[in-house]
Amino acid sequence: MTDWRLPLRQVGERTVAVLDEIGYCAVLVFQSVYWLAVGPRARQPVRLGATIDSMIDFGVQALPIATLLAATIGIMLAIQSLYSLGLFGAQQYAYIGIALSVAREFSPIIMGILVAGRSGSALAARIGSMTINQEIDALDVMGINPVRFLVTPALLGFLVMLPCLTMWANFVSIIAAGFYVSAVLHGTLAGYLRDTLDVLHAKDLWQGLGKSVLFGLIIAVIGAVNGSNAKKGAEDVGRVTTRAVVQSITLIVVTDMIFAYLTTH
């Protein structure tokens, strides 16, 4: 083959590989929904115990770091809001920006990035090492569908726990910001929270929660697809794990922007 064709061939191969991966993501989602719907009737239900374990792992055990991050984000937002609004002598309205940006943007995206780094990577590494150790093949040959056995419980765990973490982050961020703002402006925390609840509407919370569900789907599918792409050994597990985290975070940020655009227009 002549040299000028080689780059074209590489671009073509990469494009096919990307399309293949997107198709595989769709298959995983479809199969997960299928097993949720059909599994109980086929006497092969999605494992409740594994689903609860996933929820504990992805959600409950992430609470300390989620709380720390949420409180830090709340205080950071309070510092910046007081500074920027202080330029116009409008510091008393800081709660509006803080409440809306926490509920609509910061909580879902920070929790999404946290869970992608903490649990999406763990899912990719687990499925990757199982692929290399032939455990996935073993499941297949035993007649146990690997998607039902491994992916669906993890997907459910992400879909349920990411919105829960997002709600928790809303609460912690607003309280932490409230402490800071009321201390600086010599007000009360109760007054700050009352003002915040006046400005915060259900649709703001739903916007954040809707995003977090989408982020949960992204993290689970990207983690599972990358994990199943591991082929050669421990080194490959590291590669697919890193790839899963980078892809998840990138997709979370891009999805967040698209979601924000669509829901504010």
Next chain:
Amino acid sequence: MATSPLAARPVPDVETEEIVAVDHLDFFYGDRQVLFDVSLTVRRGEIVVIMGGSGSGKTTLLRHLMGLMPAQPGKIRLFGKDIARLSEGEMQELRRKMGVAFQSGALFSSMNVTDNITLPLRELVQLDEETMAIMARLKLETVNLSGFGDLMPSELSGGMVKRASIARAIVMDPQLLFLDEPTSGLDPAVSAQIDDLVLKLRAAMNMSVVIITHDPKSAFTVADRILILDQGRIVIDGPPDLVRASRDERVRNLLQRRFEETDIDPAQYLRRIMGKDEDAHP
């Protein structure tokens, strides 16, 4: 396709029902052809050993036999059914008649040995816990691992992992058992135990067994038929005595090279790699 005149020889003491039948199977990885016109049968109660060097296509063939890879040109029938025509559900039903022990063991590292063994029962049959525990205990006894059910896979030796993997493979009482390199990495005494176990299982359960191995000693101990693959082609398919007597250069090379490696004296090997062996460096 077998090129040897020995291919058509009947194998004694096995039934005629074909459990596995492969017809003219080819397989390509991208542009590279890995399997060339492979045909073979495995009958009920028969132990067939597939041997070959690295890259000969053994693992690819095994993955086809297990239904993990679609047959490209060619046809694979398991229990008389063309697997390309089966739905996912029908394939799952078929897989309940099969057991596989992988080369690495493929035990689930997050589960203890008993949970690994009872996994197919728990997921596919839904028996009560007590019955599953009894069945796990029986299978552990069969593979001489009584008392090890509570250990995690990481706490087992290589031979114990292989045996636990075989226990999991037979927990559903399969009619067809695949063993991928069951003796690789094991010392001769443990390898002999695994060979005994395979023969015992066949005698007890009349199952058909397909074994992939590099180990000629093990192959000649257990096989009713030996099939040798070289660069994706079957070069011989026949009973052990006839394979041993083969004058085909590729067969001789494979068997002799391996026997030399197996029978090497450790002290001599050490001298050789340190450059002190006069025979090795005349």
